[in-house]
Amino acid sequence: MGLIEGQDVARIDSKAAAAIASKVEDYDALVHDAAEATHAQEKMSLGKAIRTYPNAILFSVILSLAVVMEGYDTLLLGNFFAQPAFAKKYGHCNAAGKCEIPAPWQSGLTNGSQIGSIIGLQLTGIASERFGYRKTILIALVFMTAFIFIPFFAPNLTVLLIGQILQGLPWGVFQTLTTSYAAEVTPVALRPFLTTWVNGCWVVGQLIASGILRATVTRIDHWAYKIPYAIQWVWPVPIFIGCWFAPESPWWLVRQNRLEDAKHSLRRLAANDREFSDHEADQTVQMMIHTNELEKAAAEGGSYWDCFKRTDRRRTEIACVVWLIQVFCGGPLMGLSSYFYTKAGLPTDQAFNLSIGQFAMGLVGTLSSWFLLRKVGRRPLYLYGQIALFFLMITTGGLAFKADDKSVSWAIGSMLLIFTFIYDLTVGPVCYCLVAEISSTRLRAKTIVLARNAYNIGGIIANILSPRMLNSTEWNWGAKAGFFWAGTGALCIIWTFFRLPETMDRSYGALDILFEQKVSARKFASTEVDMFASHSQATANAHGTSSLDDEKASSTDKVDGVVANTTGLAYKYEA
Known part of the structure; x- marks a missing residue:
């Protein structure tokens, strides 16, 4: 199922993670940037x-x-x-x-x-x-x-x-x-x-x-x-x-593999470099790529x-x-x-x-x-x-x-x-x-x-x-x-x-995981989501030598305050 026993946590399917890893050149970089962009999106205030x-x-x-x-x-x-x-x-x-x-x-x-x-x-x-x-x-x-x-x-x-x-x-x-x-x-x-x-x-x-x-x-x-x-x-x-x-929808441009155009569209939708830097635009595109590949794998x-x-x-x-x-x-x-x-x-x-x-x-x-x-x-x-x-x-x-x-x-x-x-x-x-x-x-x-x-x-x-x-x-x-x-x-x-499930404050990638793991409509709001897996997990699973379903694994890959979780637990961010 992908739900951790005894906990309301939904995580990325192991086969989906392996499929994404097999299609990108630097999976760890993709996960890092996508995780940071997702965190920024979900925690962004209205102002x-x-x-x-x-x-x-x-x-x-x-x-x-x-x-x-x-x-x-x-x-x-x-x-x-x-x-x-x-x-x-x-x-x-x-x-x-x-x-x-x-x-x-x-x-x-x-x-x-x-x-x-x-x-x-x-x-x-x-x-x-x-x-x-x-x-x-x-x-x-x-x-x-x-x-x-x-x-x-x-x-x-x-x-x-x-x-x-x-x-x-x-x-x-x-x-x-x-x-x-x-x-x-x-x-x-x-x-x-x-x-x-x-x-x-x-x-x-x-x-x-x-x-x-x-x-x-x-x-x-x-x-x-x-x-x-x-x-x-x-x-x-x-x-x-x-x-x-x-500007055209950046999500549509990513689906067409027009990544530079997607980045340009994002920059036009944003205010200026001070509010939305070039690096943040790159990370947002990476988040879109990750979500798109996740849905393609499903x-x-x-x-x-x-x-x-x-x-x-x-x-x-x-x-x-x-x-x-x-x-x-x-x-x-x-x-x-x-x-x-x-x-x-x-x-x-x-x-x-x-x-x-x-x-x-x-x-x-x-x-x-x-x-x-x-x-x-x-x-x-x-x-x-x-x-x-x-x-x-x-x-x-x-x-x-x-x-x-x-x-x-x-x-x-x-x-x-x-x-x-x-x-x-x-x-x-x-x-x-x-x-x-x-x-x-x-x-x-x-x-x-x-x-x-x-x-x-x-x-x-x-x-x-x-x-x-x-x-x-x-x-x-x-x-x-x-x-x-x-x-x-x-x-x-x-x-x-x-x-009818609750979708408030969820990124599109998180919603993909919740649906893929068949979470009950009444548990959508309370279930945590693990969207990301490290490169070592994904590639090991692709070769059949490891599994994301091993809930007792304890290692985590940490980059710039973002924990790309390899334990099967929901990803977390340090303040």
């Missing part, structure tokens, strides 16, 4: 990380703004269903003159972008490993600019559906690579902030969309929905410029199929379910918030007012999550967040039995406001952090692709069910839909308790 990597923060934030576009547009369509001008143009009107988009078309339109995203995601996993993150995002931005013309000029629902599908293609790129880039250009201390900021960009996009929808809701002409569509052209150009000047391939082999199967499962939980905890009600509010009995203008407040609270929740992530950790925040959402859904469903009372309608709206705050404090942002950290570095883009596609498939199911739950000509559940999402949320809570 030090900000001073050292300001450019990494800047470029990660700029590239993540691409998700603002997606958050903006995905909210538009769901809330257009509650907009009178849009319903009159594309919907069916009854004898009383009340117009509504048929439920099948509501499902089809919202699923169109999901289908496009699934295709775009699969292509992203291949393109990003071949061309790099930066070039793939640049190409996607060009296509996004062109595809906006389709919904803007759409004369009917069919053309609108085509536009949704085509816009989904570049969204697949943004969903994956913004998270991957944030995870790979920042150190451990900054990782939770920059990965969860991707969720913040979603919320910013939704908040902007809510404000624009509220401003246009009283219009009765076609500009009521054309203006919101046209505003999408604001985003691509500034993001394209920022992406053009951004799984040689880098295809989608490899995501379902050996320990990567568990990592893929966790990434997929973590993202699915965003759907099945009740998240779809937020995307249809204005429509949900009107079905709960609120006037249209008040429904859009509540939507603005809803996503403003979501942004506050995301920013607040940054303080909890460093104090509480990923697993507790994700678990207790779901429990809170479960009780909110139960309460929302219960209030539906008195929905004729206007005060109860406002109470239902308030429940969704609180739901959004809790969601964006816990499940929403923490998901991005977990998915980025759970995957191995070699399979990160592909694992995130599979996880996001699991989310999209879950979203398609939700988009089929949710309009029928709310539509007056279908099931007409209204707020009683909360009971359904409470049921699915309960299943998510059970899975999280037994299967």
Whole structure:
């Protein structure tokens, strides 16, 4: 197993250490530099990380703004269903003159972008490993600019559906690579902030969309929905410029064996020589090489199929379910918030007012999550967040039995406001952090692709069910839909308790060891990790004359305060 009997210590597999030693010229130097860089990463304070990597923060934030576009547009369509001008143009009107988009078309339109995203995601996993993150995002931005013309000029629902599908293609790129880039250009201390900021960009996009929808809701002409569509052209150009000047992911460059380019990328991401020296850049590249070779020893391939082999199967499962939980905890009600509010009995203008407040609270929740992530950790925040959402859904469903009372309608709206705050404090942002950290570095883009596609498939199911739950000509559940999402949320809570590990303050190499040694999810936080073995151990094991499993060995190789452990115990550092 690789776990020391009676102790919570996971160590590098002996065969993996031997495989790494056989592929590098100076294994001891690699271990020494990788150990020092790992120690520096895991012990780096937040203040030090900000001073050292300001450019990494800047470029990660700029590239993540691409998700603002997606958050903006995905909210538009769901809330257009509650907009009178849009319903009159594309919907069916009854004898009383009340117009509504048929439920099948509501499902089809919202699923169109999901289908496009699934295709775009699969292509992203291949393109990003071949061309790099930066070039793939640049190409996607060009296509996004062109595809906006389709919904803007759409004369009917069919053309609108085509536009949704085509816009989904570049969204697949943004969903994956913004998270991957944030995870790979920042150190451990900054990782939770920059990965969860991707969720913040979603919320910013939704908040902007809510404000624009509220401003246009009283219009009765076609500009009521054309203006919101046209505003999408604001985003691509500034993001394209920022992406053009951004450095490529150093992890991707190491995987391509472009080591000098990786070092140059690291220097561009850092502040200056005083904060991040040339020697430290070399050591960081060595750490990346060690982690990359460790993962290659565990799984040689880098295809989608490899995501379902050996320990990567568990990592893929966790990434997929973590993202699915965003759907099945009740998240779809937020995307249809204005429509949900009107079905709960609120006037249209008040429904859009509540939507603005809803996503403003979501942004506050995301920013607040940054303080909890460093104090509480990923697993507790994700678990207790779901429990809170479960009780909110139960309460929302219960209030539906008195929905004729206007005060109860406002109470239902308030429940969704609180739901959004809790969601964006816990499940929403923490998901991005977990998915980025759970995957191995070699399979990160592909694992995130599979996880996001699991989310999209879950979203398609939700988009089929949710309009029928709310539509007056279908099931007409209204707020009683909360009971359904409470049921699915309960299943998510059970899975999280037994299967979700804690990843806080772990380097990617340490996480590789924990997964390779099959450490229980509930023991991830308490288990120490031995990532490094000396050259004598590794080469002796390669020749069959010794074993890293000999727990009674007592020698250690010590270089510059770093103990490269040969006893099978976790590596330690002297002050």
